[in-house]
Amino acid sequence: MKKKSATTNIAPRASVNSPSQLLVDIAFERIEQMIITRKLPPGSMISESQLAAEMDMGRTPVREALQRLRQIGFVEMLPRRGTLVAGVDIRQQLELLEVRRALEDLVVRVAALRATPEERENLKRLAQQMTIAAKRGDMEAWIQAGGEIHDAEVRATHNSMLITSMLPIHAQSRRFWYHHIVQNRAYIEGAQLHSKVLTAIADGDGDRAAAAAHGLMQFIERFTRSALDTF
The missing domain is CATH 1.20.120.530 (GntR ligand-binding domain-like)
Known part of the structure; x- marks a missing residue:
């Protein structure tokens, strides 16, 4: 079965009109899916560089995708520590x-x-x-x-x-x-x-x-x- 994450990005897909924005959307969907399916479990720290390498893209779209995920409560940004996958309450x-x-x-x-x-x-x-x-x-x-x-x-x-x-x-x-x-x-x-x-x-x-x-x-x-x- 082909797996494809449902889009929960707030911006309508029709507004995506640049390669850089498309990369952010792809990164958002893939990281969101990893968190939902617990491939990135609650309490784990996220490595921007590792995710970027796995998705074959630069760190900038990954960083922007993580900011979106922070807005919906999927991750927390910890000063001097990095990005933490939020728990499920x-x-x-x-x-x-x-x-x-x-x-x-x-x-x-x-x-x-x-x-x-x-x-x-x-x-x-x-x-x-x-x-x-x-x-x-x-x-x-x-x-x-x-x-x-x-x-x-x-x-x-x-x-x-x-x-x-x-x-x-x-x-x-x-x-x-x-x-x-x-x-x-x-x-x-x-x-x-x-x-x-x-x-x-x-x-x-x-x-x-x-x-x-x-x-x-x-x-x-x-x-x-x-x-x-x-x-």
Whole structure:
């Protein structure tokens, strides 16, 4: 299976128009994926020069990518020590959900109203992609589909403020899920709930999308609390 990280970079892809910016985006996506999949585990120190060598690029795009990752809470910059991979705080996830719950309602309503025909078709495709991954029990494909779904949903709002607000939140959630879904294996239920949201957006039904998003958020909170209980 071909692995490809979902884009959580705040800047829309359409704004990338220079080779140097493209390198930063590539570095961001690859390092983000390393952190999500724990190839760069929490608490480890990151070597800019080593990453640059592994990705066959200069240190400047790596340094800029790490600055972006700092903004979404994936790394910490420590004076005189370097860059540290931040830990995953389960209790912080519950705080994040308080913010996400209200914003998700707005996202799905606006997306249902503004999504283009092409975006609606893509959302349906992504729903099928996550469902297939769930049936196979393929965690990495499931997480990948979730990242693409979140990215597609927020971009379908065509609201730069929502994009700026939601993509870092989704990135943190995806990192949490990658670690804990192995223990819970709630693939099928999660895929079904996501599918309800996506279908409603694709149909242009904002009220139904919001109701489905509410159900999804209840599931996510239940999942998060179960992880907290076993922590």
